[in-house]
Amino acid sequence: MDHAPKFRIGELGYRVGVRPELLRAWERRYGLLRPARSERGFRLYSEADEWRVRLMQQQLHSGLSAAEAAREVAAMERERNPSEDSLETPVELAHALGTALEGFEEEGAHAVLDRLLGIHGLERAIRDALMPYLRELGERWARGELSVAQEHFASRLLEGRLLALARGWNKGPGRRAIIACPSGEQHTLPLVCFGLVLRNHGWRNVYLGGDSPVNTLHMAADTVDADVVVLSAVSSERFLSVAKELGALARRRPLALAGAGATPELARDLEVECLDGDPVSGAEALARRFAKLAPMSSDFR
Numbered sequence: 001m002d003h004a005p006k007f008r009i010g011e012l013g014y015r016v017g018v019r020p021e022l023l024r025a026w027e028r029r030y031g032l033l034r035p036a037r038s039e040r041g042f043r044l045y046s047e048a049d050e051w052r053v054r055l056m057q058q059q060l061h062s063g064l065s066a067a068e069a070a071r072e073v074a075a076m077e078r079e080r081n082p083s084e085d086s087l088e089t090p091v092e093l094a095h096a097l098g099t100a101l102e103g104f105e106e107e108g109a110h111a112v113l114d115r116l117l118g119i120h121g122l123e124r125a126i127r128d129a130l131m132p133y134l135r136e137l138g139e140r141w142a143r144g145e146l147s148v149a150q151e152h153f154a155s156r157l158l159e160g161r162l163l164a165l166a167r168g169w170n171k172g173p174g175r176r177a178i179i180a181c182p183s184g185e186q187h188t189l190p191l192v193c194f195g196l197v198l199r200n201h202g203w204r205n206v207y208l209g210g211d212s213p214v215n216t217l218h219m220a221a222d223t224v225d226a227d228v229v230v231l232s233a234v235s236s237e238r239f240l241s242v243a244k245e246l247g248a249l250a251r252r253r254p255l256a257l258a259g260a261g262a263t264p265e266l267a268r269d270l271e272v273e274c275l276d277g278d279p280v281s282g283a284e285a286l287a288r289r290f291a292k293l294a295p296m297s298s299d300f301r
């Protein structure tokens, strides 16, 4: 529907066969018309206004009062062209996702994920719904309010869905990242989220997943000539236990640590980079940093 301001009130009245006084009354009482102002201060109406007036006339002919007819028109417009206000927020969708996942409702969970990604896009979905949901899932699991079965079902379904989105994320001409979790670490979900956002910044990912021995990473990095290796872990112990290997890797390739286990102090001690924040801001920061370098140069220290 065209919202561009086009007609003065007389022309609109002529097109729809309604007196200008009545149009003004509908505008004043029910907000049926939403004119813009011309440079000289005249009200200008759009085709969307014309469409609303025509619907109003139909509703009046079917016997509704003017107030009821105007409400019907507003409802039809919302249905046809949902505004931001009438859509579910990330918080509401995270709640709906939790309800479906914790009830082992696979189809329901995918339907919520469809809405979440469709309405809010990948980055908001990750930052404002998936990360908060996972945090809450962990807290409820730790308090004994959720079973291990529910937590496993939820994380496996999310992992499957995110990895389905990841298909083809190693194609194209962009820079390359090796992304992995070190030995003993299975919390891959935020890393996959990170990779998806990084791909949106034009990068390619080689994803090794959880439990990846650090001493094999340089082989992968050399094979694909990676621009950076990103490792994430929930606990610092996973990094500290392979400090020597991390040092050796960092001498060959730019290396960044991330996740709750990657504190700035630890990264300083190990002389590697630390990606602060959530997976979305981490990917943005990395992409920004490399964008400042010469095209496809691999040194970001």
Ligand code: B12
Binding pocket: 130, 131, 132, 134, 135, 136, 137, 138, 139, 142, 151, 152, 155, 156, 159, 184, 185, 186, 187, 188, 189, 190, 191, 194, 230, 231, 232, 233, 234, 235, 258, 259, 260, 261, 275, 276, 277, 278, 279, 280, 281, 282, 283
């Ligand atoms: C899903 C989940 C699992 C799944 C993981 C599935 C998968 N493929 O990822 C499974 C079932 C495998 C699992 C297993 C375990 N889990 Co678990 N798990 C979780 C849960 C619910 C979500 C994990 C997650 O994705 N977090 C992501 C976000 C929400 O949290 P975050 O770590 O704070 O990360 C933030 C930042 O650090 C950053 N970030 C994180 N990663 C990355 C990566 C990059 C690249 C970037 C840039 C940023 C970034 O972004 C986040 C948002 O700001 C958490 C709860 C929690 N609070 O995290 C528990 C949790 C992490 N698990 C926990 C535990 C104890 C375990 C087990 C030991 C349980 C057991 N007894 O078997 C095992 C250990 C497995 C292993 N060896 O790694 C504890 C960890 C406690 C600790 N600090 O050590 C937690 C915190 C639950 C709790 N409340 O106690 N788990």
